[in-house]
Amino acid sequence: MQTGSEDSATATSGANNDANLQPEQAEMSKSETTSPSAFKSADIKFVKEDRIVFAASGANLRFKAMENGIDLYTFGGKMMNCGGYGQCGTCVVDIVEGAENLSPRTEAEDRKLKKRPASCRLACQVLVNGSVSVVTKPAKSR
Ligand code: FES
Numbered sequence: 001m002q003t004g005s006e007d008s009a010t011a012t013s014g015a016n017n018d019a020n021l022q023p024e025q026a027e028m029s030k031s032e033t034t035s036p037s038a039f040k041s042a043d044i045k046f047v048k049e050d051r052i053v054f055a056a057s058g059a060n061l062r063f064k065a066m067e068n069g070i071d072l073y074t075f076g077g078k079m080m081n082c083g084g085y086g087q088c089g090t091c092v093v094d095i096v097e098g099a100e101n102l103s104p105r106t107e108a109e110d111r112k113l114k115k116r117p118a119s120c121r122l123a124c125q126v127l128v129n130g131s132v133s134v135v136t137k138p139a140k141s142r
Contacts, residue, residue, distance in 0.1 A: 045133040046070050047096060055128055060084075061102075062091050062123035065136070072123050072136050084124035091123040092116065094138035101130030116140070 040057035044064060053068045062084050065072050073081060077090030084091070086108030095102065099119060106125045113120050120138060 040129070042101065042128045043131050044128055045097075045131075047133055047135045049136070057129045059128050060124065061093065061121075061126040061128055061134070064128070065123060065134075070136060074137055082124075086112070086122055086125050089113070089122065092120050092138060093123045093126075094135040095119050095121055096133045096135055098130060098132030101128065101132050103127035103129070 042055050042057050042059065044053045044055055044061065045051070046053065046065070049070055051068070051070065053064055053070070055064045062072060064070075072091045072093065074090070077088070080088065081090045082088040086106060089112035092113070094117070096119065102121065103126055105121070109122050109125050112122060116138075123134075
């Protein structure tokens with residue numbers, strides 16, 4: 001009885017440098033790698049915690065908070081939250097500065113934040129595109 005043949009993996013050097021490219025390709029490659037960086041950063045100031053977190057532009061606010069040990073949830077939210085899908089409304093934050101640097105309000109936020117001030121957002125729905133100051137666990141009424 002014959003067993004199946006084993007595929008042998010072809011080894012490649014993995015080296016992919018400009019020496020293997022045509023002159024036009026090499027020039028293009030250089031200009032792509034040396035052009036001014038499109039990377040934009042955003043700093044997120046968590047006011048209550050007195051912490052500033054740096055993030056790439058477009059970062060999710062809930063993710064950056066959790067990644068940096070910032071507690072977004074009250075007791076109830078800790079026990080039961082939707083995991084960032086905009087369904088539970090427990091990740092509410094108040095944006096005290098830089099609201100213009102955030103992604104537009106989503107339908108989930110419109111639904112969940114009806115009784116909150118306009119400056120409140122759901123952290124899980126927010127993408128940060130510039131500097132912003134955030135108050136976590138804001139009081140329900142001001
Ligand atoms: S985590 Fe549930 S709405 Fe943000």
